[in-house]
Amino acid sequence: MSGTRVPVRVSRRGARRVRAGHPWVFRDDVPDPRGAAHGDLIPAETERGERLGWAFYSATSKIALRFVTLSAEEPDRAFWEGRIERALEWRSRVRPASEAMRLVFGESDGIPGLVADRYGSHLVVQSLTAATERLLDLLVDLLVERVETESVLARNDPAVRALEGLPREVRQLRGRTPDEIEVREGRIVQRIDCRRGQKTGAFLDQVENRIAAAEWSRGRVLDAFCYQGGFGLAAALRGAEVEAVDSSAEAVARGAAAAAAAGLASSVRFSVANVFEDLRARERRGERFDQVILDPPAFAKSRGEAAEARRGYKEVNLRAMRLLGAGGILVTSSCSYNLRESDFLDVLAEAAADAGRVLRVVEKRTQGRDHPIRLGFPESHYLKCFVLAVP
């Protein structure tokens, strides 16, 4: 069918970008869509008629094309099988013993707009573009054929779906996803709510950082923006006395239950609070911590919000730094793509200056290896995590 399709035309600038490794082309660089329909997988070519490859087309988003391949051949079932198999092979290399992980991370796995997470034998998927939505049945089939699966849930409620004119919904695709799924991370067992929990239920991108942070844990530890307390519980296993704070009462209740199940109820104190206020209150009380962990939500969801987001990051980091004693450790993350790594370091330097603290960067970290960063596609590098030490 589409072998005979008229290719869309991409401007010189757009073609240069694609050939340099970026999979997206913006609307301004697709002056001639030539009848391409929203959600199509279509061939694309340069203004001079040279073939560029195959891409998902969106008629509504600012991102008009998401390239799937730079090959001239039309992607068929075997092509998608290959993509899924490579994605799964990578996870079996980097997460051989994990019960929960990201199996497919969109463009980084060559499947634009698809997210697939595994929680034990349950899968949670997200199709974030109209073209991915059309292929979802096939992609889920290919996953289910290769991964032991009891259920598949489409957690299709992220706001970005609206940019593609897609409804925000949560839909059961296969089997029945339980209200809570037990997932083990090291010695901690968490109960995950994939239907209503944040993201697809858990922050899988921080798994490696939770392990790394715990290596620095001792004495009194504050886990701020703790969600279900993943960082704090790992610290408590190392003998630390932990205060864990989040604004979500549901997440905190699950964290407390996980602490009790692990025999850590007396070492971790969970509270429901606004971290901005909580940090100020602790500062007023003259509290001191040996380690503070900061993992706020993405303050900058768009480029326009960057300035305000910088203020938010600066504020929480400055307050956290003031709570650290000599030898104290700050583990600080930003999951805003719009705040690049170097900007985040600038914000941290400003916060340290205002807090009157000298800090050293002792580790520079990022999202877990099951969320691979695609070179030439900076949008896939969203999570920054620094370990800073007070001398």
Ligand SMILES: C[S@@+](CC[C@H](N)C(=O)[O-])C[C@H]1O[C@@H](n2cnc3c(N)ncnc32)[C@H](O)[C@@H]1O
């Ligand atoms: C990136 S998640 C934290 C993930 C967690 N550290 C983990 O490893 O699972 C950000 C958390 O911040 C919480 N949150 C958002 N705004 C908040 C605020 N002003 N005060 C306290 N918690 C907040 C959210 O409920 C969410 O759990």
